[in-house]
Amino acid sequence: MAGPRGEYRKTAQRREQILDAAVAVFSKNGYTASSVNEIARVVGITQTGVLHHFQGGKIALLRAVLERRDEAAEGSLGGLHGRDFLRGLVEISRTQRDNRGIVQLYTILAAEATDPDHPVRPYFTARFARIADAVTRAYEEVRAEGGLREGVEPRRAAIASLAAVEGTQLLWLDDLDADIVDDTVRVFDGFLSEPLLEKL
Incomplete structure (x- = not known):
């Protein structure tokens, strides 16, 4: 039982790391000029590793970043x-x-x-x-x-x-x-x- 919970926590942490990197890269370059590969380099993993967590690629990352921001804001209201x-x-x-x-x-x-x-x-x-x-x-x-x-x-x-x-x-x-x-x-x-x- 402890193993799966540990794996789930690691997965959740990795997703947050990827989203933080996406925020940094998108903020610097905008969406159009950014790449999944650049986001992967910031996190220190491969592009395949990013796509494992966000299968829709760059657009899935962007939507997740925006949704995370909105969930926090709208939840407080x-x-x-x-x-x-x-x-x-x-x-x-x-x-x-x-x-x-x-x-x-x-x-x-x-x-x-x-x-x-x-x-x-x-x-x-x-x-x-x-x-x-x-x-x-x-x-x-x-x-x-x-x-x-x-x-x-x-x-x-x-x-x-x-x-x-x-x-x-x-x-x-x-x-x-x-x-x-x-x-x-x-x-x-x-x-x-x-x-x-x-x-x-």
């Missing part, structure tokens, strides 16, 4: 509504501030995926729609409690919030005077009748 949901988004930004490589990878891939033929175009289209819908619901819940500024329409506020947060991430990566936590709070506060947090 489970059960949150209204202002608490918006606070949860701020906390996600706080986590991302300490993981520049992930933010860089996501930004590069989001830009590449504007190409209709890019393999993760459907992923990003669905992801942006899912986030916009979730933020819209949060603003609707805040409005139901009388917490939105007069004239604010939840859907338009959600789209504007998403655009501002995505843009702030890009400016932050370019080392402009942008903070992906504080500026996210300021964006939300622009639509709320009371500040989201007591202080920045």
Whole structure:
């Protein structure tokens, strides 16, 4: 019984090592210019070894990297509504501030995926729609409690919030005077009748 559990743990650890390497390589080169062989070299195994864990090759690696990021983010938002949901988004930004490589990878891939033929175009289209819908619901819940500024329409506020947060991430990566936590709070506060947090 101890053997299989040990093998399973080793397999899980190796998958995480491969995903960490994929993040590093994709962040540096983008998806198109990256290769499974380069990822394998970073891990210190063969290309065959990588494909043993990710049989779909480079696209399977990319999807796994994106899914790992989303699972962590969306898991932290489970059960949150209204202002608490918006606070949860701020906390996600706080986590991302300490993981520049992930933010860089996501930004590069989001830009590449504007190409209709890019393999993760459907992923990003669905992801942006899912986030916009979730933020819209949060603003609707805040409005139901009388917490939105007069004239604010939840859907338009959600789209504007998403655009501002995505843009702030890009400016932050370019080392402009942008903070992906504080500026996210300021964006939300622009639509709320009371500040989201007591202080920045």
